[in-house]
Amino acid sequence: MPAAQRSQAPLPAHLSPSSPAPARWRRPGWRDPRLAGGLALIGGAVALGAWAVDSAAGTQEVYILTRDVAPGTDLTADGVLALVDSRPGSGAYIPAGSLPGDAIATRSLGKGELLPTAAVAPASAASQRSIVIEASLGLPKGTGAGDGVDLWQLPDGQAPRSAGAAAPVASAVTAQPSVGTGPAGDSSQESQEGAGRARVVAQGLVIRAVNQERTSLVSTGTTTVEVLVPEGSVADVLTAVGSGRPLVLVPTGQGS
Structure with missing residues (x-):
């Protein structure tokens, strides 16, 4: 009698000789656009943070008008001035703590305007x-x-x-x-x-x-x-x- 033939189970698809070999992972190169985009985002964030720190360090408190004033108005009275952080960039505006004790306005000033140095004089000098x-x-x-x-x-x-x-x-x-x-x-x-x-x-x-x-x-x-x-x-x-x-x-x- 002929020998009994053994039945063979079919191979899984991933082991089939006809299936392609799995792709190997490759490390991204310097020319990869995703890497370049990530580096650009990191650089932008660092630059933005440095600018914010520099801006905060360059501000100072200056006086601002809280209402309209006429020439001769006592600038030291309550409700006339407030302090605000600003970057005037020059000595054109009076910084906090530098307002004379008898300061008056020498011209008309509007609400929300920074207090100019040229528009302030001591009351004793008023004509x-x-x-x-x-x-x-x-x-x-x-x-x-x-x-x-x-x-x-x-x-x-x-x-x-x-x-x-x-x-x-x-x-x-x-x-x-x-x-x-x-x-x-x-x-x-x-x-x-x-x-x-x-x-x-x-x-x-x-x-x-x-x-x-x-x-x-x-x-x-x-x-x-x-x-x-x-x-x-x-x-x-x-x-x-x-x-x-x-x-x-x-x-x-x-x-x-």
């Missing part, structure tokens, strides 16, 4: 004086602290109409020619008074603060305005205030 004036005709709309104005005086018998008439009257006064102050303008001013015309009392005033209008049973509405007056014009302004004649503040378009 302006603060005087409160009752503007008989009020102020034109949009006029406020920091705006430049001229002070006009109405003649005798020229009663103010109302506070609401401030804008048209101020425009009309602005159209009239200015009259010089001082000895050269005295005769001209006197002639204007005699003719029943308004006259210029002082020029170059700056509004420091404006109070609400007030009215009484015997007078029309007035607006109390605190103005900064050049030292040479203080006597003229006080004389006009004491005369009892109506006073009008006319905006000049200068200031903040």
Whole structure:
């Protein structure tokens, strides 16, 4: 009898002679784009960190305005200044701890503005004086602290109409020619008074603060305005205030 034949089980597919050999793992080379991308990311992160550290080291605290201020404002008062980290890059702004104890603003400054060194002076060096004036005709709309104005005086018998008439009257006064102050303008001013015309009392005033209008049973509405007056014009302004004649503040378009 023929010998019994043994049955052979089929080989697994991965051991079959016809199956391809498994690929061998190769270490990425320097030209692999994935390696180059990873190195670029690492380099960028290092550079960004170095820049952040350098920026933090170069900042300093400087003063910033928390509200609008007019010339002559006391900068040491509460609620006027705050400190903020900044990189001014020069000595153009006052750093923390360097503000004089009697510092005032020499010009109009806006809220959010860094405090410039050139806009600060000691109060003892100020050449302006603060005087409160009752503007008989009020102020034109949009006029406020920091705006430049001229002070006009109405003649005798020229009663103010109302506070609401401030804008048209101020425009009309602005159209009239200015009259010089001082000895050269005295005769001209006197002639204007005699003719029943308004006259210029002082020029170059700056509004420091404006109070609400007030009215009484015997007078029309007035607006109390605190103005900064050049030292040479203080006597003229006080004389006009004491005369009892109506006073009008006319905006000049200068200031903040």
